[in-house]
Amino acid sequence: ETGVTQSPTHLIKTRGQQVTLRCSSQSGHNTVSWYQQALGQGPQFIFQYYREEENGRGNFPPRFSGLQFPNYSSELNVNALELDDSALYLCASSLGRDITLGANVLTFGAGSRLTVL
């Protein structure tokens, strides 16, 4: 059984550029959720995908978008990067539509650290 893997682990972009982060979910999981964690802060929920459809979103602007593929892997895309987008981006996979259910344990990846200059 493989865990959640994210790529790239580190990357540097400049303001205005676009970035794509990738996440491979744990075997058997069909839901992926994404989080932004600024330095010294707790993660903030961006959105989640269940069976290739977005079915939950936090307070992030539309320039944060995503995809989930038939194999349940996922991408997070951020357009028009701003300095405040610098953060650790975490992906978590789980089984089941509702990530808030107590039975749904989230398995997190190690994250992708994005620096925007």
Place this chain on the structure above:
Amino acid sequence: KNQVEQSPQSLIILEGKNCTLQCNYTVSPFSNLRWYKQDTGRGPVSLTIMTFSENTKSNGRYTATLDADTKQSSLHITASQLSDSASYICVVSAHSGAGSYQLTFGKGTKLSVIP
């Protein structure tokens, strides 16, 4: 607005000692509360999950309590080890139906266990 407040912000304890971390929340409608351990440079790892009807749950040397009336939770670590050095994050779930799912994370308590 849903909020999760954790205290203290940071804590240093001697190896072998016990400690208690606090979490207060204003999340509605409450679904469950989770504690995670996050090592530096790693993703969070689940320690406990508690629903409304549970007021205590243990996982080895970690014991979490929940008081849903006062909206408070604590995480007690017994006989601390150097490997317990990490950030501990409290996460509260709200589920208002109609596909609306929300996870609200606290900022975490950074625990340092020293020899």
